[in-house]
Amino acid sequence: MEFGSIEREIRIEASPEVVFDVVSSPAHLKEWWSDEAEFGSDGEGRIGFRQGDADIDWQRVTVVDAMPPRHFSFRWTHAEGEAAARGNSYLVVFELEPAGTGTLLKMTETGFRERGWAEAKVAAEHADHVSGWDYFLPRLVPYAEKVGAGR
Amino acid sequence: MSTAVDDDLWSAIGDPTRRRMLDLLLSAGTGTATSLSEHLPVTRQAVAKHLAVLDRVGLVHAATAGREKHFRVDETQLARAVAQLEEVGSSWDSRLQRIKRLAETIEKQKQETPNDQ
Numbered sequence: 001m002e003f004g005s006i007e008r009e010i011r012i013e014a015s016p017e018v019v020f021d022v023v024s025s026p027a028h029l030k031e032w033w034s035d036e037a038e039f040g041s042d043g044e045g046r047i048g049f050r051q052g053d054a055d056i057d058w059q060r061v062t063v064v065d066a067m068p069p070r071h072f073s074f075r076w077t078h079a080e081g082e083a084a085a086r087g088n089s090y091l092v093v094f095e096l097e098p099a100g101t102g103t104l105l106k107m108t109e110t111g112f113r114e115r116g117w118a119e120a121k122v123a124a125e126h127a128d129h130v131s132g133w134d135y136f137l138p139r140l141v142p143y144a145e146k147v148g149a150g151r
Numbered sequence: 152m153s154t155a156v157d158d159d160l161w162s163a164i165g166d167p168t169r170r171r172m173l174d175l176l177l178s179a180g181t182g183t184a185t186s187l188s189e190h191l192p193v194t195r196q197a198v199a200k201h202l203a204v205l206d207r208v209g210l211v212h213a214a215t216a217g218r219e220k221h222f223r224v225d226e227t228q229l230a231r232a233v234a235q236l237e238e239v240g241s242s243w244d245s246r247l248q249r250i251k252r253l254a255e256t257i258e259k260q261k262q263e264t265p266n267d268q
Contacts, residue, residue, distance in 0.1 A: 014258035
């Protein structure tokens with residue numbers, strides 16, 4: 001494995017068209033990732049994570065490529081006023097392959113070698129960030145199970 | 152510690168030879184440029200350069216004993232890098248499970264109500 005990249009794949013019993021819609025549309029993205037999601041027609045947008053009662057931590061998103069239903073990629077976390085590029089953001093790539101009656105979804109996230117250590121230090125040293133993940137991760141599981149049970 | 156040094160950490164770990172050196176140091180506890188080069192297909196001089204890179208980002212620390220510097224892994228620093236990657240990885244596992252459930256729910260609804268399409 002290349003240190004500094006995350007690679008995953010998962011088989012989904014749904015057509016590539018449906019999976020593409022789930023990974024790329026802001027309405028669905030809010031259900032599997034952030035609390036808020038807004039994309040413009042120019043591919044620029046932002047996703048928001050609630051921090052307590054009123055605060056929202058907004059992160060910029062720039063769509064790199066959208067080729068339905070096979071490929072969707074975006075960069076995120078670049079600073080306001082900067083164009084998304086290698087070195088200032090993370091790159092997330094979804095590749096969708098038809099697999100029988102379903103889809104093989106492959107995800108890679110890269111960019112950690114270019115800029116990740118500052119983030120790693122934040123994660124290790126700042127209790128609020130760590131407790132943010134402690135809050136976020138357990139919250140995912142009951143929601144996912146609820147969606148699954150409602151089928 | 153400056154930000155520039157911090158940003159170098161990932162490229163330090165990104166090199167396969169340096170990762171192998173970290174493995175060797177972790178299993179042996181300590182090592183010198185000479186002892187490491189005996190287990191690697193590179194020269195002692197190349198190993199010394201790699202050690203300097205690792206030293207600069209705080210992944211190894213040197214102690215001078217006798218004629219050579221003896222290097223040891225800073226396990227706290229290494230653990231930080233590894234923990235960050237594991238954290239990102241496990242959060243993606245959760246996200247992908249949600250993507251799977253959402254897509255399969257939608258697919259199922261489509262099949263149950265084909266006239267709506």
